[in-house]
Amino acid sequence: MVKTRPVFVDTDTALRLSFAVLAGEVRMPCSLRQVLIRMLEAEPSGTAQQRLWLDELLGEPSGLVDFAGLTANEIRGQCALVVAAAAHRLTEAEHFAMLARYAQSYHERAAGVHGLVALLLPAAPTGNHAALLDLMWRRYLPTRYLGGYSLRDIAQRTHVARQTLWRLAAWLREQCDAMELQALQRLEESFVRHGVCDTFNA
Structure with a gap:
């Protein structure tokens, strides 16, 4: 699937969500959406940004991420590339x-x-x-x-x-x-x- 819009609104969001996706994938062997929903719902004092991510996952567009048209594997792949960039493109x-x-x-x-x-x-x-x-x-x-x-x-x-x-x-x-x-x-x-x-x- 080729997207015409960026997946993430900014680099901070890309990093936060990508690290969370990859960590959640290891801890909980279920669907990506379930991993993120459980992770965010378990944070009663979550930030406003985390609440926006949760809204996005529950079907309310937040403007912070755009997963439309992507499969779970494609989302994981995108997040893996973001984390890899942090490892290999920085001092x-x-x-x-x-x-x-x-x-x-x-x-x-x-x-x-x-x-x-x-x-x-x-x-x-x-x-x-x-x-x-x-x-x-x-x-x-x-x-x-x-x-x-x-x-x-x-x-x-x-x-x-x-x-x-x-x-x-x-x-x-x-x-x-x-x-x-x-x-x-x-x-x-x-x-x-x-x-x-x-x-x-x-």
Whole structure:
């Protein structure tokens, strides 16, 4: 099936949904549509974007994805290409940032988080590995898993002052924001050219 419209509205949506599709396919051997519906319905505090995806899957056009005319295998194939692009078209640091941000499995997300820590630690204003690792998880863990990752909790575990942690968190946010933006821009060039999406920033 040759589509005349992009499948995804932007690069962020393409990455979020593609990682979710491939992770769900492994965990639940049922139809793609059922995988996504179950995944999204299981998130009572889901984002507005996730609710739009769910509406799309339940038959209410959302404007974020366009699966019309595609079979389940074609959708999986499209999502696999998106995830592969994140692995092969980016720098190592950018790929780690995409894994930390979008990966669904703990193993993949941990690879991104630990990879970023290893790359950023030499330039960090505070060279405490445990503190940087905790702050990185604080940034990338889903909100429901963030118990124990307040600055007070991290300070108690790592023996780094909260004010120092606050400065380190601000530095980390600046570094990771820049890497994520660069990765999205790099992927956007390829995705728009190949008709995968319109833009990374709708």
